[in-house]
Amino acid sequence: MQTDALLHLNLNRRGRLSRRNFLQSAALGIGGSALLSQFRLHAEDLKKEGRSCILLWLAGAPSQMETWDPKPGTPNGGETKKIQTQAPGVEIAHYWPKIAATMNEIAVIRAMTGKEAAHERGTYHLHTGHRMLGIEKFPHFGSVVARELGDPQSDIPNFVSIGQTLSSGFLGVQVAPFIIDRPGQLPDNVVNSTSDLRQRRRLALLSQQEHEFAQAGAAELVKEQSELYQKANLMMTSPRLKAFQFDDEPAAMQEAYGKTQTGQGLLVARRLVEAGVPFVEVRCNGWDMHSSVFSSMERRAPEVDQGLSQLLLDLKQRGLLEKTLVLCMGRIRTHSQNQCQLRSRSLASCLDSAGCWWRHEDREDHRLNQPTRRICGRPPGSFPGSLCDPLSQPGH
Amino acid sequence: MLKRRSSSQWIILVALICLIISVSSSAAPKKNAAPKTPPLNLPPLKTQEQKMQLLGYIRQTMPTRRIAQRITFSSADLDQALEQELGPAAQSLAQTIDDETFIRRASLDLTGQLPEPDKIEAFLKDQSTGKRSALIDELLESPAYGRKWARYWTSVIFYESEANKRRVDPQALEDWLAEQFNKGAPWDYITVMLISATPERNKAKRDDYGQDFGPNNFVLACENKSTELASQTARIFMGISIKCAECHDHPFDNWKREQFHELAAFFHPYTYKMPDQTDPKVQTVVQPRFLLGEKPHEKMKADARRVSIAAFLAYNPKNYWFARAYVNRIWSELIGDGFYDVDSLGPDSEVVHKPVVNRIAANFRYKDFDPKWVFRLIMNSRIYQREIRTSNSDSELFTAVRPSRLRPDVIADSVENLIGEDPSVRKEIMQAFDMNPSLPQDALEGSIQQALLMMNNQELQTRLSQSELKEQLVKISSDTELVQSLYLKVLARHATPSELERNLSYLRESEKREEAVDDLLWVLLNSTEFRTKR
Numbered sequence: 001m002q003t004d005a006l007l008h009l010n011l012n013r014r015g016r017l018s019r020r021n022f023l024q025s026a027a028l029g030i031g032g033s034a035l036l037s038q039f040r041l042h043a044e045d046l047k048k049e050g051r052s053c054i055l056l057w058l059a060g061a062p063s064q065m066e067t068w069d070p071k072p073g074t075p076n077g078g079e080t081k082k083i084q085t086q087a088p089g090v091e092i093a094h095y096w097p098k099i100a101a102t103m104n105e106i107a108v109i110r111a112m113t114g115k116e117a118a119h120e121r122g123t124y125h126l127h128t129g130h131r132m133l134g135i136e137k138f139p140h141f142g143s144v145v146a147r148e149l150g151d152p153q154s155d156i157p158n159f160v161s162i163g164q165t166l167s168s169g170f171l172g173v174q175v176a177p178f179i180i181d182r183p184g185q186l187p188d189n190v191v192n193s194t195s196d197l198r199q200r201r202r203l204a205l206l207s208q209q210e211h212e213f214a215q216a217g218a219a220e221l222v223k224e225q226s227e228l229y230q231k232a233n234l235m236m237t238s239p240r241l242k243a244f245q246f247d248d249e250p251a252a253m254q255e256a257y258g259k260t261q262t263g264q265g266l267l268v269a270r271r272l273v274e275a276g277v278p279f280v281e282v283r284c285n286g287w288d289m290h291s292s293v294f295s296s297m298e299r300r301a302p303e304v305d306q307g308l309s310q311l312l313l314d315l316k317q318r319g320l321l322e323k324t325l326v327l328c329m330g331r332i333r334t335h336s337q338n339q340c341q342l343r344s345r346s347l348a349s350c351l352d353s354a355g356c357w358w359r360h361e362d363r364e365d366h367r368l369n370q371p372t373r374r375i376c377g378r379p380p381g382s383f384p385g386s387l388c389d390p391l392s393q394p395g396h
Numbered sequence: 397m398l399k400r401r402s403s404s405q406w407i408i409l410v411a412l413i414c415l416i417i418s419v420s421s422s423a424a425p426k427k428n429a430a431p432k433t434p435p436l437n438l439p440p441l442k443t444q445e446q447k448m449q450l451l452g453y454i455r456q457t458m459p460t461r462r463i464a465q466r467i468t469f470s471s472a473d474l475d476q477a478l479e480q481e482l483g484p485a486a487q488s489l490a491q492t493i494d495d496e497t498f499i500r501r502a503s504l505d506l507t508g509q510l511p512e513p514d515k516i517e518a519f520l521k522d523q524s525t526g527k528r529s530a531l532i533d534e535l536l537e538s539p540a541y542g543r544k545w546a547r548y549w550t551s552v553i554f555y556e557s558e559a560n561k562r563r564v565d566p567q568a569l570e571d572w573l574a575e576q577f578n579k580g581a582p583w584d585y586i587t588v589m590l591i592s593a594t595p596e597r598n599k600a601k602r603d604d605y606g607q608d609f610g611p612n613n614f615v616l617a618c619e620n621k622s623t624e625l626a627s628q629t630a631r632i633f634m635g636i637s638i639k640c641a642e643c644h645d646h647p648f649d650n651w652k653r654e655q656f657h658e659l660a661a662f663f664h665p666y667t668y669k670m671p672d673q674t675d676p677k678v679q680t681v682v683q684p685r686f687l688l689g690e691k692p693h694e695k696m697k698a699d700a701r702r703v704s705i706a707a708f709l710a711y712n713p714k715n716y717w718f719a720r721a722y723v724n725r726i727w728s729e730l731i732g733d734g735f736y737d738v739d740s741l742g743p744d745s746e747v748v749h750k751p752v753v754n755r756i757a758a759n760f761r762y763k764d765f766d767p768k769w770v771f772r773l774i775m776n777s778r779i780y781q782r783e784i785r786t787s788n789s790d791s792e793l794f795t796a797v798r799p800s801r802l803r804p805d806v807i808a809d810s811v812e813n814l815i816g817e818d819p820s821v822r823k824e825i826m827q828a829f830d831m832n833p834s835l836p837q838d839a840l841e842g843s844i845q846q847a848l849l850m851m852n853n854q855e856l857q858t859r860l861s862q863s864e865l866k867e868q869l870v871k872i873s874s875d876t877e878l879v880q881s882l883y884l885k886v887l888a889r890h891a892t893p894s895e896l897e898r899n900l901s902y903l904r905e906s907e908k909r910e911e912a913v914d915d916l917l918w919v920l921l922n923s924t925e926f927r928t929k930r
Contacts, residue, residue: 120558157844173841188824189848193857198915201902206919208898213925217490217784218799224842225924232847 047149051323052273055142055281056266056308057127057165058330060288061119066093066297079294095301098309105312105321119288122331127166139175142279143168146175149278155231155238160272162265163283173228177281183264184246184254190236203233243275244268256310263307270314273324287330304328436695444611447592447703448585454707455584464762469755471776478779478794481749490782490796495520497783497930498528500888501797502775504929505730506532507540508547508806510813513884532775536768542578545767546570547805548729551833552632557617564616565607572610583722583765587633588706590614594699622668626660630687631834633709635721637740638687650743651687658685662705665698688714713761717741720757726770727753730780732798732837732929739834748790784930800837800929804829807927814886814921815859824849829927850922860921861914869913875903878913886920 065071070082070093081094085103092100099106121132128138142159146168150158157178159168168176180187192199207226214222235241246254249267257263265282272280284304289296308328315321441447479486493501499519503511511519519531535541550570557564576586593615595606606612618624623642630638641656653673661668661684672678684701685691686708692701709718721738728734735753736746747753756773763769774780785796802810808825812818828845849856860866865885872878879899883891891899899916906912920926 173843176843178844187848188845189852189854191852191854193852193854198911202915202918202922205898205902205915206922209895209919209923209925212892212895213923213928213930216930217786217796218924218928218930220786221799221801221928222924225847228842228844228847229851229922232844232851235844236848236852 049323050276051149051325052276052278052280053142053145053325053327054266054269054273054311055279056262056304056326056328057281057283058287058304058328059123059163059283059285060330061122062287062330063289063293063297066095066293066301068092070094080297093297095297096305098305102309102312105316119331124166126329126331128169137167137169139169139171140166140177140281142177142281143171143175145279147171150175151276154276155234156240156243156275156277157235158277159279159281160269160277161281161283162268163281163285165281165283180244180268183261183268183282184244186241186244190241192236203229240275243271243277253314256306256314258303258306258310260303260307262303263310266307266311270311270318270320273315273320274318436693436700438696438700441697441699441703444589444593447699447706448589450703451588451592451707451711454711458711458713460713460761461764464764467759467762469759469762469773471773471778474752474756474773475778477752477755478749478777481752482795485791485795488792488795490785492778492781493783495528496889498781499531501929502528502531502535503888504802504806505775506535506544506771507538508544508803509540509809510888513881513888516884516888528781529772529776532772536771539574539578542574542576543570544806545577546573548803548833549573551803552725553614553617553628555832555834559617559619562603563605563607563619564613565610566613568608568610569613570610577767580766580768583760583767584710584718585765587718588703588710591629591633591706591709592702594702595620622660622663623656625663626656629705629709630659631739633721634687634715634717635724635736635739635741636717637742654682655685655687657682659687662686662692662701686712688712710765716754716757719760719765720753722765722767723757723760723770724753726767727756727774728836729800730771730774731794732784732800733793734836737836748793798837801831801840801842802927802929803833804831810926811856811921814865814917815856815863818855818859821853821856821859824853847922851918857918860917866913866917869917870910875900878903879916882913882916882920886917887923887925 065077066080070080070091071077072081082091083094083097083100085092085100087103087106090103092103124130124132124138127140127142129141130138140159142161142165146158152174159175159177161177161179162183163181164179165177168174178187194202206229210222210226242248246264246267249271254264254267257267262282262284265284269280269282286296286300289300308326312321312326315324315326439446439450441450479489482489496516499511499516503509519527524530547570550566550573553569554564554566573586589611591614593609593612595609595612595615597606598604605616607616614628615625618628627638627642630636638651638656638659641651641653642660645652654670657668657670661682664684668682668684669679670682672680683691684705686705688708690708690712692704696704709715724734724736725738728738735748735750741747744750756770759773760766760770779794780797782796784799786798787793787796804826807829808822811821811825815821828843828849831840869878869882872881876896879891879896882899883889883895902916903909903912906915
């Protein structure tokens with residue numbers, strides 16, 4: 001119930017709600033914002049519970065039948081076999097043995113259909129819950145989580161992305177993703193370039209310099225910049241910065257996640273969540289597999305299979321799985337056996353730690369907001385290890 | 397590569413001029429008497445030259461050309477018109493800026509570069525009355541002018557493009573635009589070149605979609621998709637937002653869903669079909685029609701239709717959006733606020749001080765869409781030469797200039813001006829300071845990454861500490877002179893008395909003079925002023 005209310009924050013995407021108006025009404029709590037205040041109320045509860053979310057994004061277009069919905073023996077099934085998982089009745093493609101073995105911890109949300117055929121547009125849809133229409137730039141849902149669940153005074157960003165991702169749109173810089181490219185290493189430029197004493201002297205002189213410019217007519221810009229410099233300096237000296245680094249992480253743990261970009265990214269994600277960051281995205285590239293889908297799958301799947309299953313086990317051992325939603329999703333592509341006839345329909349499928357196979361054949365574009373609406377809760381009637389696939393047809 | 401392209405451009409241009417002359421003198425279109433559908437009697441329109449030849453002819457016959465000879469509009473007229481519009485707000489006009497602020501502001505606006513210290517000194521010493529105007533003229537003639545504005549427009553076109561990177565060439569577009577701006581090509585020429593392009597794929601070569609030819613890149617940035625071309629044409633060249641109308645009638649505006657699809661039909665190579673609003677499988681054929689109702693000849697082929705939409709866009713004087721969109725863009729960049737958001741105008745009632753922008757736009761048309769005329773008009777006015785102030789109410793709009801964040805390439809240039817060329821620092825700056833060129837200044841925001849980069853980037857700090865600039869500064873024996881040279885080089889102005897005093901005492905209190913110079917450089921590099929146009 002609570003989460004349902006949280007998830008139904010839905011801006012009027014047909015109208016042109018300007019960013020300024022939106023923020024003003026949010027800040028003052030006025031202007032038809034009953035919905036918004038309800039949203040914030042529940043966010044407060046979730047915040048107290050210390051909830052976080054890790055999103056593993058499979059960039060490109062992973063194939064439906066080679067991931068969570070194998071169809072062997074059908075005209076479109078191809079050479080992919082299905083394997084039993086730990087959860088009775090749930091079968092997935094044979095490229096994912098470790099995921100299969102952790103299926104009891106996983107709830108897989110399988111599938112919904114979308115109208116977007118292009119990568120960028122589908123990616124935008126799944127990251128914002130809105131189709132790319134009009135000029136409004138909708139925020140990444142991670143930014144929404146960061147805004148509602150993050151501490152505004154936090155000494156490290158409330159939304160970290162390992163790899164490029166979408167922007168915070170109209171929500172602005174406060175909740176923009178802080179992007180890093182090399183998991184396990186400190187972010188760029190966080191090490192003080194001089195001694196602490198000199199840095200203090202420099203900053204003191206800078207603030208006087210700024211004061212004069214503010215008086216010359218640039219007060220707003222100066223105010224914003226001093227806030228950012230303050231945040232940056234907090235971050236530089238934050239003890240939580242070490243969450244980005246593997247120095248104190250046992251080698252065995254790094255091995256367990258896999259010495260790959262994705263594996264190491266997921267390990268950083270776990271460390272960040274442990275340090276209190278509410279939203280982390282890990283981007284895994286290389287899922288645009290056209291004619292070479294079977295061989296590419298053999299090559300790409302193990303990295304995710306190992307990293308993701310290890311993440312779930314690790315979170316569970318640390319007691320974090322209860323309050324961490326792990327999502328693995330992509331713009332799922334359906335393909336037929338001859339691998340050339342790609343259907344222009346895109347299908348999203350995700351795997352989460354509290355959901356189910358979930359398929360949603362929706363004819364109306366405007367009702368496709370489900371992925372973000374559901375993001376903090378499980379779909380109705382779902383439970384770990386379950387399969388929800390009401391529309392499944394062989395070879396579909 | 398660049399040279400070859402530019403020389404071939406010249407040939408094209410010369411050929412074009414000859415053709416325009418011959419066409420306009422001999423081949424006036426014969427009006428056949430058939431009342432209903434006159435046969436289509438068009439010259440071949442396959443190549444870009446052929447298209448431009450016809451457009452050139454249409455341009456010659458623009459009805460506004462005759463009026464233009466009788467009308468003038470000066471910067472003083474602009475000031476008068478605006479002050480009249482401002483009403484009571486005209487009482488709170490900001491002060492006029494001093495010469496030092498003017499030369500920095502004008503140089504940044506026209507070239508994206510800071511004036512060198514000796515240039516500033518010479519400008520301050522100059523006693524002639526018309527020196528500001530002369531500086532504007534001089535800057536408009538420098539090659540950096542074309543480059544700066546080419547970068548801006550390339551960013552406008554590509555910022556939200558979803559096109560595959562291998563099929564577009566933003567650099568080719570930038571080079572072409574720079575050349576056009578520098579030689580004073582009119583805005584309508586540039587626009588119709590971009591709109592009427594029909595790039596063709598060369599299948600013999602991998603990833604060759606015609607992107608090497610600069611003007612092809614607007615269409616390529618839109619992936620040659622009819623709907624994208626329709627919404628981008630309206631957004632960039634008319635400043636209006638009709639994208640929403642792709643799916644439904646615009647809620648607050650006059651645009652109907654049909655109008656969007658009629659516009660899209662213009663760009664479609666064959667028959668355009670509009671999907672039904674509720675059931676996308678049901679499609680109805682839509683005939684091309686421009687926003688003001690102009691229809692192309694039924695028998696027109698795709699190439700000719702591109703030419704006709706370019707003509708409807710630029711040469712129908714009733715399409716006041718075209719000239720106004722350019723004027724509003726440049727005004728926003730120069731003054732910091734626009735008469736309306738540059739690419740998302742809804743109904744015309746959203747335009748603030750509409751009579752003023754409409755007058756500038758009309759005169760821009762009379763001046764044959766000369767881009768430099770717009771710069772001269774605005775920059776010679778009193779409104780441009782006012783001090784900065786941030787106001788967020790419409791009534792105070794244009795009583796002062798808004799302090800503006802500098803564009804990423806300008807910040808990169810300013811940093812390289814201090815440390816010398818450095819591709820890796822440049823790349824980091826371009827990433828960290830990336831900004832959407834179509835957003836109003838008050839919607840832009842800084843980031844933590846920007847602060848971290850400027851404070852701590854190892855390469856930047858090392859290069860700064862070992863720079864020629866620093867070496868020269870340390871050599872200056874007088875501290876006062878040192879501080880003044882520092883301010884002149886980094887902020888392009890002299891230090892104020894309080895700044896001077898503060899910096900002098902910092903130097904005195906520091907044990908190592910060299911380290912202290914590093915600190916002072918660091919402070920100015922990290923100041924808001926360094927990345928702001930004041």
